[in-house]
Amino acid sequence: MENNKKYVWEDVIHTIKKLDPKKLEVVKATLPIVLEHGEAITTRFYQRMFENHPELRNVFNQTHQRTGHQPKALANAVYAAAAHIEDMSGIMPALERIGQKHRSLQIKPEQYPIVGENLLAAIKETLGDAATDEILDAWADAYEVISDVFIRMEDVLYKTSENQPGGWAGFKDFVIDRKVQESEVITSFYLKPKDGARLPSYLPGQYITIKVDLPQEEYTHVRQYSLSDRPGLEYFRISVKREDSLEEGDPAGIVSTSLHNVYQEEDILPITSPAGDFYLDVNSEEPVVLISGGVGLTPMMSMLNTIIEKQPSRKVTYIHAAMNGKVHAFREHVKDVAATHDNVRSYVIYQTPTDEDRQEHRFDKEGYITLDWLKETLPSNQAQFYFCGPTPFMKAVNKALKEWGVPQEHIHYEFFGSAGDLES
Template sequence: MLKTVKKLDPKKLEIVKTTLPIVQEHGEKITKQFYKRLFENHPELKNIFNMTHQITGHQPKALANAVYAAAANIEDMSAIMPALERIGQKHRSLQIKPEQYPIVGENLLGAIKEVLGDAATDEIIDAWADAYEVISDVFIRMENRLYKTAETQPGGWAGFKDFIIDRKVKESEVITSFYLKPKDGKELPQYIPGQYITVKIDIEKEKYTHLRQYSLSDRPGNDYYRISVKREDPKSEELPPGVVSTDLHELFNEGDILPISCPSGDFYLDMNSHSPVVLICGGVGITPLMSMLNTIIEKQPDRKVYFIHAVMNGKVQAFKDYLKQVAAKEPNVETYSIYSNPTDEDKKNKAFDKEGFITLEWLKEVLPNHDSQFYFCGPEPFMKVVNRALLDWGVPKEDIHYEFFGSFGDLEG
């Protein structure tokens, strides 16, 4: 159990519990005001935060849910440990440091005061200040452990390390793979298939550094790390979603340098299990599952694998030829492609196995039963559909694993 080391005074604990409903009610408004204050007072932190998520509203929602959940479980956070681990892994990959927590706390409390007005008395703000200190202590201790592990493992490093783009390979009309090798030529630390790295990108036309997480898309044990990046369509003049992915595609070439962090992440393949594996991906969500697939082929060739990739059509499907080769060569691997909007050429070449979308009925047709380990990744609406289908089928929650890039919580929330 994850017990907190610092404890709240019983009176302050009661105040926090009593005011939880109103904080939850105004949570997103509070966190939006928090980020406004934070970036006005500390613009240098724009070098860390994903500003696209500020525009879309994902980050304020995520923070609001995280603050509420942590405060609600402040006496013992074991019940939300998976979500805490996810946040801690991301903080480590972004190089969040202990000295930044007081800055966040000051601006968060200021935002609570601004939004709640006279309802946020000095006594209430004081209680929440102590609650924040307890919560931040949990994260700092967790992240210190993660930093130590990353830095002391064979080949590990602290902060960001320069990698050379050794190869740049176009996988589809929208996805390109980057093969990255350490500039210093030293060995690479191992990672668990499914994990990601953070890439630090300085772009001449941009004022601030951009940090982005990309799943590693090949198995561990190579002399390179591979990321496969989807080029997103810019939609905002201020900071369009996809500004980083577009620049990676257009401005970075073989021989260029990308600083990256040690691999992180709490979504990974259980290599101690020999149960059948079902890997379900939507679009670029294929990347962590490619790492899992290639690892199973290499390390557990007798393990049954069902690989299901849902995309719009063959033009945008990454690794489609490779998947066909794997299915033909590996007797224990079955692959399926689902196209929601196939082209005439796709239809002519019979390039896909199903037209439309993944449904529970279709899963029951291609899978012998639900006695498998299920891993899936893709856009949030896609994952909600898959998760609901698996639960309706009776798949135990402990056999359902997913990479969640949305707000704090699970796909049912």
């Protein structure tokens, strides 16, 4: 099993190359400038890197480039790492999250110098004369320290992934054994290894990376999807929402629509072994509250199915929010689980329920999740809370939990795609 706690963080910290004190002071002094121009720098960085190394378009999600999500995420990561460069243990969770993503995407040590070269050039182009040779030299050393941390950390993750029972290196071919429509917009894909080998275990909530090559596309597309069933089965399951075009000029999701409309049973999908830092603590018996919005239910399904199979006495409350019953996946499964397991309670919130939803009494609340409703519904705030869904939904949940006094260490969440900020 790949567990990001297996490597000893202190070993990484103690082997970091120390910056020259003078260069460290330069980095500290220029942090506000980097923060102010961070998105402009990282946007230009990606432009330069893809111009100079177009093959890297096969690695990075181009949709996140167009929306600006990835440049913003990179800017935040660079700033945070530089701000904590003397002791990165303070941002260990963020670094672990990035390292897990890199391992899943197969980012390799030889790619870090490419990133560094183009990042420094982007700083120079963006800041102009303000980026003196002294500043660029100091930031070059800072980048070397930061990249060394990631390379060391990811080396352990690669070795752990490959050497675990059933593990493998790189991408491995899987066969789509079954394709099941779960709602009008979500379809599940049951994946089995083409070579018939055993599957590695994983932590409920983790994801895999799939690789899709389409004849009409110049570059390969890679996407990460949460595993939507529990570990220990003969298959991996992902449940994918079809991202249709919502308005003119807003392109449909290339990978999700291809999976829905093009890929069929018996087709091949190359994938990497499971990764991710968002997962259920299976060593705890504390009560759990799972809260999902839309397709954010996928990691929650893995957690819920794990609890009912492995922890039948652990109390779990599952709250799911969706537009209506037409797009609500796994509704009957969760309903059946709650009806047949004394430790499980479930609630459904529909924003705009259909007439059929009303007639069939398919939901418990109309509208949105609120703090008052959580207080009325849950026995207390003494639980481990896991949530996932669209960013506005997660911001609302996060705000409600904090106002209710839930400790930060009991709040766990995951962004789909580039990491964002729930506090803004």
